[in-house]
Amino acid sequence: MAAGKTLTKPEFVAKVAEAAKLSKADAEKALNATLDTIVSTLSKGDSVQFVGFGSFEVRTRAARTGINPKTKTEIKIPSKKAVAFKVGKKFKEAV
Numbered sequence: 001m002a003a004g005k006t007l008t009k010p011e012f013v014a015k016v017a018e019a020a021k022l023s024k025a026d027a028e029k030a031l032n033a034t035l036d037t038i039v040s041t042l043s044k045g046d047s048v049q050f051v052g053f054g055s056f057e058v059r060t061r062a063a064r065t066g067i068n069p070k071t072k073t074e075i076k077i078p079s080k081k082a083v084a085f086k087v088g089k090k091f092k093e094a095v
Helices: 009-020 024-043 089-094
Strands: 048-050 054-061 064-067 074-077 080-087
Touching (some): 009 024, 024 048
16 A cells, blocks of 8 residues: 655645635634644543544543563553544545
8 A cells, every 4th residue: 555645734724725715824824723623622522523524532542451562561551532533424435
């Protein structure tokens, strides 16, 4: 499987600016506001859903026992919260 090119934030901002007919500065402000809103919403424990694109939610990973690969001893891994993304139908079909 060949890896595709990684789109950097400045390249992404330029594409958004062109598609929305905005200046790059305005596109970057909009993108930053969008990302900040997603982060603040998830940090409160709520989820974010974009119909057709996908949804972001916070899930709790259960505590478990792991093995230290260097010493081969068992270690306890505590539970923690992680962000999960579920792809929407239209996005999934497009990719």
